[in-house]
Amino acid sequence: MLYVELLIQGLIYGCMYAMIAVGLTLVYGLLRILHVAHAGLFALGGYLGLLLTNATGSLLLSMPLAAGLVGLLGMVVYRLCYQPILDRPPYVALIASIGLFIAMEELFRLIFGPYGLTYTHAPLQQLFRFSGVTLRAVDLAIVVGSVSLLGSLAWLAKNTRTGIAWRATVDDPQMAGSFGISVLKVRYLNFFIGSALAGIGGIFISLLSNLVEPTMGGVPSYKALAIIVLGGLGNVGGTLIASLVLGVVEAFGTIFIGDYLDRDAIAFGFLILVLMIRPQGLFARS
Amino acid sequence: MLRLDGFSCGYGPMRAVDQLQLQVSSGSITALLGANGAGKSSTIMCIAGHVEIHGGSIFYDGADIAGLSPMARVAAGIGLVPEGRRLFSSLTVRENLVVGGYCRLGEATAPTIERVLATFPRLGERLHQRAGSLSGGEQQMLAIGRALMSQPKLLLIDELSLGLMPKIIDACYGAIDDLKTKGMAILLVEQSTQRALEVADMVTVLESGRQVWTGTARQARHSTDMIDACLGLKPKVIERGK
Numbered sequence: 001m002l003y004v005e006l007l008i009q010g011l012i013y014g015c016m017y018a019m020i021a022v023g024l025t026l027v028y029g030l031l032r033i034l035h036v037a038h039a040g041l042f043a044l045g046g047y048l049g050l051l052l053t054n055a056t057g058s059l060l061l062s063m064p065l066a067a068g069l070v071g072l073l074g075m076v077v078y079r080l081c082y083q084p085i086l087d088r089p090p091y092v093a094l095i096a097s098i099g100l101f102i103a104m105e106e107l108f109r110l111i112f113g114p115y116g117l118t119y120t121h122a123p124l125q126q127l128f129r130f131s132g133v134t135l136r137a138v139d140l141a142i143v144v145g146s147v148s149l150l151g152s153l154a155w156l157a158k159n160t161r162t163g164i165a166w167r168a169t170v171d172d173p174q175m176a177g178s179f180g181i182s183v184l185k186v187r188y189l190n191f192f193i194g195s196a197l198a199g200i201g202g203i204f205i206s207l208l209s210n211l212v213e214p215t216m217g218g219v220p221s222y223k224a225l226a227i228i229v230l231g232g233l234g235n236v237g238g239t240l241i242a243s244l245v246l247g248v249v250e251a252f253g254t255i256f257i258g259d260y261l262d263r264d265a266i267a268f269g270f271l272i273l274v275l276m277i278r279p280q281g282l283f284a285r286s
Numbered sequence: 287m288l289r290l291d292g293f294s295c296g297y298g299p300m301r302a303v304d305q306l307q308l309q310v311s312s313g314s315i316t317a318l319l320g321a322n323g324a325g326k327s328s329t330i331m332c333i334a335g336h337v338e339i340h341g342g343s344i345f346y347d348g349a350d351i352a353g354l355s356p357m358a359r360v361a362a363g364i365g366l367v368p369e370g371r372r373l374f375s376s377l378t379v380r381e382n383l384v385v386g387g388y389c390r391l392g393e394a395t396a397p398t399i400e401r402v403l404a405t406f407p408r409l410g411e412r413l414h415q416r417a418g419s420l421s422g423g424e425q426q427m428l429a430i431g432r433a434l435m436s437q438p439k440l441l442l443i444d445e446l447s448l449g450l451m452p453k454i455i456d457a458c459y460g461a462i463d464d465l466k467t468k469g470m471a472i473l474l475v476e477q478s479t480q481r482a483l484e485v486a487d488m489v490t491v492l493e494s495g496r497q498v499w500t501g502t503a504r505q506a507r508h509s510t511d512m513i514d515a516c517l518g519l520k521p522k523v524i525e526r527g528k
Binding site: 161164167168170179181 | 335336356357359360361366368374375376377381382384385386388389432436
C-alpha cells in the first residue's frame with residue numbers, strides 16, 4: 001500500500017510539473033526561446049488565485065479568472081519582451097527572460113511583502129479514503145484538473161482547424177504563413193495557453209502547501225527547464241511523460257534516500273544522471 | 287495569367303535573377319530551365335512572395351502583385367510546390383491538406399480533399415499517416431496536393447522530379463499534364479531537361495541569373511545542344527557562341 005500511495009503522490013506532483021513544463025516546451029517549440037520568465041507567471045498565478053479566492057470565497061470563480069489574467073500577461077510578455085528581439089541570437093532572449101523573471105520576483109516582494117501569504121480558508125482540504133489510500137480533495141483536483149486541461153489541449157491541437165494551424169506553425173512558420181495562417185496570432189495563442197496553464201499550476205501548488213511567496217517560482221522553473229530537456233526540447237508528449245516520471249522518482253526517493261537528500265536534490269540528481277546518459281533527452285525528435 | 291517584365295530578384299544586395307521576361311498562359315506549362323544556381327528557385331520563390339523583388343513587375347491576372355504578402359498571393363490563386371517539398375512533417379497527410387486550404391476560410395475542405403485524392407489515390411491510403419514518414423514520391427504527391435487545396439489558377443512547381451523513381455515521376459508528370467488540360471497555368475522549374483520538354487509548351491533558360499534562351503518547347507526540342515550548353519553540359523558550345 002505504501003508503494004501505491006507513493007505512486008499517487010508522485011503522479012500528483014508530476015501533474016503539477018506538467019502544467020508548468022508544457023507551457024515552457026510550447027514556447028520553445030515555436031520560438032526556440034528558453035522562456036525562464038514562465039516561472040514568474042507560475043508564481044503570479046499562485047498569487048492571483050489566492051488573492052481572488054480570499055476576496056470572493058470561491059475557488060471555482062477565481063481559478064479561471066486568475067488563469068485568464070496570467071494568460072493575457074503572457075501575451076504582453078511576448079509582445080514587449082520577445083517580439084522586438086526575435087531576430088537576435090537566442091541567448092539575447094534567454095538573458096531578457098532571466099532578467100524579467102528576477103524583476104517579477106522583486107515586484108512580488110515589493111507588492112506582497114517578503115513573507116508568504118496564505119488562504120483565509122484553504123479550500124479543498126477534505127480527506128477521502130479509497131481502498132486504504134488517504135487523499136485530500138486538492139490531490140484529486142490537481143490530477144483531474146491537469147488531466148482534463150492537458151487532455152482538452154491535446155484534443156484541440158489534433159481535431160480543430162486552429163490546432164492544426166498551430167502545429168503547422170511549429171513545424172515551419174514560413175510555409176504556414178504562406179498558406180494563410182497568421183503566425184503572429186499563433187504566437188499569441190501559444191503564450192496565452194502556456195501562461196494560463198502555468199498560472200493554474202501556481203494555484204495548484206499554493207493549494208497543496210497553503211502558501212504563496214515571491215520565490216515560489218524558482219525551484220519549479222529549474223525543474224521545468226530540466227524536464228523539457230529530458231522530454232526532448234519542443235516535444236509536448238515527451239514533456240508530459242518526463243514530468244510524471246520526475247514526480248514519481250521524487251516521491252519514491254524521499255522514502256528510500258530521503259535521509260541523505262531532500263526532495264529537490266533527489267529530483268535534480270535524477271535529472272543530471274539521465275541527461276549524462278542521454279543529453280538529447282529521453283524523447284528527442286530526430 | 288502570369289507575366290514577368292524586367293523581373294529581378296535577390297537576397298539583400300546579392301542579385302539572383304536579372305531582367306527576366308517570362309509569360310505563363312492558362313492551360314499551359316512554361317518550363318524554367320538552368321543549371322544549379324541559375325536563379326530558377328529564386329524566381330519561383332519571389333513570385334510566391336518569399337524572396338525580395340529587386341526590380342520589374344510580376345503581373346498576375348492583369349494586376350501587379352509584387353507588393354502582396356505570400357498569404358495574399360495564395361488567396362489570389364497562386365499555389366506553390368517548393369523545392370524539398372517543405373511538408374509539415376509532424377502533421378498527417380489529411381492535416382497537411384487542411385493547412386493547404388487554410389486560406390479558403392469558410393469553404394468546406396472535404397470536397398477539395400476528395401478532388402486531390404482523386405488525382406493522387408495513393409494519398410488516400412496514407413491519409414492518417416504522418417507526412418514525415420511517407421516515401422519521397424508520396425511526399426511529392428502530397429506537396430502538389432497541398433498546393434491544389436487552395437484551388438490555384440497558377441501552380442509554381444520547383445524540381446518536380448528531384449530524387450524520385452521514374453515510375454513516381456511519371457505519375458507526377460501525368461498529374462500536372464492533367465491539371466494543364468483542365469486550364470491551370472503551370473510554371474515548372476526542372477533540372478531534367480528531357481522530362482520538362484515532354485510536357486512544356488514554352489521554355490525559358492537561365493544562366494547565372496540571366497535569361498539566355500526563350501522559345502516554344504518544339505523549338506527547344508530541335509535545339510537541345512543549345513539548351514544543354516546553357517545547362518553547363520557542353521561548355522565548348524557556349525564558348526563558340528560567345
